[in-house]
Amino acid sequence: MSDNSTIINGDSLIEMPKLPAESIDLIFADPPYWMRTEGVLHRVEGTEFQGCNDSWDKFNTLDDYESFTLQWLRECRRLLKPSGSLWVIGSMQCVYTIGSAMQHLGYWLINDIIWQKSNPTPNFMGTRLNNSHETLIWAVKDRRAKFTFHYKTAKALNHEPPGKQMGSVWKFPVCSGSERLKDSNGRKLHTTQKPLALLERIIAISSNIGDTVLDPFAGTMTTGAAAKKLGRNYVMIERDENYYAYGEKRLDEISFADTEIARADFDVKPVKVSITEMIEAGFFVTGEKFYLKDGHEYAKLQSNGKLLYQGEILDIHTCAALAKNLKAKRVNGFDYWHVMRGNGLVSIKIIRENYRTKKEE
Ligand SMILES: C[S@@+](CC[C@H](N)C(=O)[O-])C[C@H]1O[C@@H](n2cnc3c(N)ncnc32)[C@H](O)[C@@H]1O
Numbered sequence: 001m002s003d004n005s006t007i008i009n010g011d012s013l014i015e016m017p018k019l020p021a022e023s024i025d026l027i028f029a030d031p032p033y034w035m036r037t038e039g040v041l042h043r044v045e046g047t048e049f050q051g052c053n054d055s056w057d058k059f060n061t062l063d064d065y066e067s068f069t070l071q072w073l074r075e076c077r078r079l080l081k082p083s084g085s086l087w088v089i090g091s092m093q094c095v096y097t098i099g100s101a102m103q104h105l106g107y108w109l110i111n112d113i114i115w116q117k118s119n120p121t122p123n124f125m126g127t128r129l130n131n132s133h134e135t136l137i138w139a140v141k142d143r144r145a146k147f148t149f150h151y152k153t154a155k156a157l158n159h160e161p162p163g164k165q166m167g168s169v170w171k172f173p174v175c176s177g178s179e180r181l182k183d184s185n186g187r188k189l190h191t192t193q194k195p196l197a198l199l200e201r202i203i204a205i206s207s208n209i210g211d212t213v214l215d216p217f218a219g220t221m222t223t224g225a226a227a228k229k230l231g232r233n234y235v236m237i238e239r240d241e242n243y244y245a246y247g248e249k250r251l252d253e254i255s256f257a258d259t260e261i262a263r264a265d266f267d268v269k270p271v272k273v274s275i276t277e278m279i280e281a282g283f284f285v286t287g288e289k290f291y292l293k294d295g296h297e298y299a300k301l302q303s304n305g306k307l308l309y310q311g312e313i314l315d316i317h318t319c320a321a322l323a324k325n326l327k328a329k330r331v332n333g334f335d336y337w338h339v340m341r342g343n344g345l346v347s348i349k350i351i352r353e354n355y356r357t358k359k360e361e
Contacts, residue, residue, distance in 0.1 A: 004212065007224065007236040007251065009244040012216035013068075015237050016075040024079045024235070025148070025211035027086045028202060028223045030194060031072065032057045033094045034065045054191060056240065065094070069101045072216055077105055077141060079214060085147050085206045088137045089115070089194070095135045107139040110147070111168050115198060119173045138206070147206070152266035154205045166205075172198050181220050181246055189246055190220045199226035204261050207232055221247030228254045230262040273355060275305030275316060283355045284348075290316070290337040291345055297323050299337075316348075 113136040120132035154166040181189040209231040215223035218236035227234040299307035316333030338345035
């Protein structure tokens with residue numbers, strides 16, 4: 001697998017303009033939240049809570065934060081390919097400013113997703129509701145964009161409920177235990193390291209193997225780790241030297257895991273085949289009978305792949321709807337017709353699968 005990945009230790013507002021326009025397939029941005037925390041927070045038992053009170057999260061005014069937000073979002077727009085997707089994560093402190101700026105810049109919103117934290121930090125003082133979620137905004141460059149979405153892969157990844165259409169509330173624990181990177185003193189390296197599983201889900205459903213994923217606020221490089229594991233290239237930008245160094249080491253230790261999810265195999269559309277080519281290949285015989293499941297009603301196969309039924313020549317889909325006396329004018333004929341093989345009826349869907357397998361050999 002070709003690797004055009006790079007990590008940059010620098011300021012995104014300076015580094016992003018150096019990258020070529022329309023070179024990125026997917027951007028995940030976890031920008032400074034501008035949390036506006038004051039003082040030291042203590043847990044109920046008195047120990048100090050290491051929340052996000054970092055220098056990289058400080059801004060003076062809402063105007064400053066808005067101007068910073070517009071600047072990096074504008075660059076993201078320049079870097080994204082026309083089919084590219086932008087995902088941004090934020091808390092209540094910033095997500096409304098970001099969402100508004102995105103719309104002003106012309107982004108088209110696809111979904112907003114609630115990441116419900118299954119193990120949120122409690123509200124130690126009991127002074128307001130416990131903040132147990134963050135919001136993700138998924139957007140594209142404009143409403144006509146043909147963006148990547150692996151619908152069936154999303155279904156396969158869904159665990160609540162398993163295998164069902166994926167919704168917009170995602171439950172994951174916050175990053176903890178061995179996944180949480182520690183500094184040389186054994187303290188958590190980064191206050192806002194995101195769960196790898198969250199990034200894997202985003203990258204798997206909205207990009208392809210070999211695509212390039214950019215994160216302008218890479219932190220511990222969770223986005224790069226997920227991208228590399230899924231066989232995507234990555235461009236990670238992080239200003240802080242320490243995070244950059246730990247992130248670089250983390251990426252070195254990750255390798256591509258070739259899985260159905262990484263390849264989005266669930267979404268690969270089978271090759272289209274026609275009845276006529278199956279006749280030519282000897283899988284059907286002109287003049288043979290196509291039966292409905294009960295074996296009573298039948299139609300006769302013509303050399304042009306259509307069926308003769310009650311004096312009419314019809315394609316297999318229209319003919320199935322008519323023979324079944326359905327309200328719909330057309331259904332998928334492969335779901336209804338059977339042919340006699342040996343002593344019994346076999347669905348033409350199975351015959352088509354056998355033909356596809358033969359074709360691939
Ligand atoms: C919310 S954290 C991202 C955490 C990351 N998603 C992870 O899983 O580790 C934001 C990061 O952006 C970095 N940062 C802030 N402003 C930056 C800028 N202008 N250019 C590059 N990095 C910046 C901070 O140092 C911080 O590590």
